[in-house]
Amino acid sequence: MKNPDDFRALKRYGQNFLIDKNILRLIISKAELKISDTVLEIGAGHGILTRALLENGVNFLHAVELDTRLENELLKIQDRYNNFKIHFDDAVKFDYENLKPFPNKIIANIPYNITTPLIWHLLEYAEHGFNYQLYMLQKEAAERLTAKPKTKARYPLGITIEIMGSAKIIHDVPPECFRPVPKVQSAITEIRLDKNLTLVKNPLWSKLLHTGFQHRRKNILNNLRGFMNIDENLLLSASIQPNARAEELTSEQWIKLFNFIADK
Ligand code: SAH
Numbered sequence: 001m002k003n004p005d006d007f008r009a010l011k012r013y014g015q016n017f018l019i020d021k022n023i024l025r026l027i028i029s030k031a032e033l034k035i036s037d038t039v040l041e042i043g044a045g046h047g048i049l050t051r052a053l054l055e056n057g058v059n060f061l062h063a064v065e066l067d068t069r070l071e072n073e074l075l076k077i078q079d080r081y082n083n084f085k086i087h088f089d090d091a092v093k094f095d096y097e098n099l100k101p102f103p104n105k106i107i108a109n110i111p112y113n114i115t116t117p118l119i120w121h122l123l124e125y126a127e128h129g130f131n132y133q134l135y136m137l138q139k140e141a142a143e144r145l146t147a148k149p150k151t152k153a154r155y156p157l158g159i160t161i162e163i164m165g166s167a168k169i170i171h172d173v174p175p176e177c178f179r180p181v182p183k184v185q186s187a188i189t190e191i192r193l194d195k196n197l198t199l200v201k202n203p204l205w206s207k208l209l210h211t212g213f214q215h216r217r218k219n220i221l222n223n224l225r226g227f228m229n230i231d232e233n234l235l236l237s238a239s240i241q242p243n244a245r246a247e248e249l250t251s252e253q254w255i256k257l258f259n260f261i262a263d264k
Helices: 023-029 048-056 068-078 110-125 139-145 156-164 205-211 220-224 232-237 253-264
Strands: 038-042 060-065 083-089 107-108 132-138 166-172 187-195
Touching: 023 048, 023 132, 023 166, 023 187, 048 060, 048 068, 048 107, 060 068, 068 083, 107 110, 110 132, 110 139, 110 156, 132 139, 139 156, 139 166, 139 187, 156 166, 156 187, 156 205, 156 253, 205 220, 205 253, 220 232, 232 253
Parallel strands: 038 060, 038 107, 060 083, 107 132
Antiparallel strands: 132 187, 166 187
């Protein structure tokens, strides 16, 4: 393996490579890999997690990596394993639909700067698979993804995951586990998807949430007034107090409101 120290890590690609073997082992054991699992890895980097996944034994591994400077290293792994395919592309724009076989698990130390758009994009494929997802995330992002109602960290993607399944932080990871050492704390976070799998395919869903959260200090009525003819009465019929703030709403209230406007 090429020494990561010889490689000029790029901040804009969120390059902080995992070096801690205990954390690597923890990821592999939490993922409960079965020989029948098809896995997707985002941001393979120098392939530390890639190799661990393949050595553990999986049916198939797909990895997406943007930085073509890593081509030689990753193609070498591909030469060695006939159940591994590396795709050089932008994971946020990648069309996953044609992956064969289609992954049932995502296991990835992702670039932190693309966390929210990447996970939104991946959720769009939930009806095909991706039922189990294990991510290394920036701690703050992990807290937003798992935030309960009435907390400051509550935000549209976290609400969506709550409606499609569940998310939980399973282990905090300090900066020293990576090279270069990031300025932020990290956390391993698990997402399971088992219901409402086509929700995010309706663009109205994300539009509703983002409009509702547009101005955090305004109440829900002021943020949503006029959007899809939402008014005080419609909010009340969805059991929502018009003067509540978006972060206070439960996922049941959001779904009820969404069903009212989507049916119109
Ligand atoms: N998984 C590796 C690398 C983590 S660093 C490890 O654990 O060591 C994040 C990786 O994501 C880098 O290799 C970076 O080049 C890659 N990356 C950054 N932006 C990306 C994007 N839009 N699509 C795919 N990969 C990306």
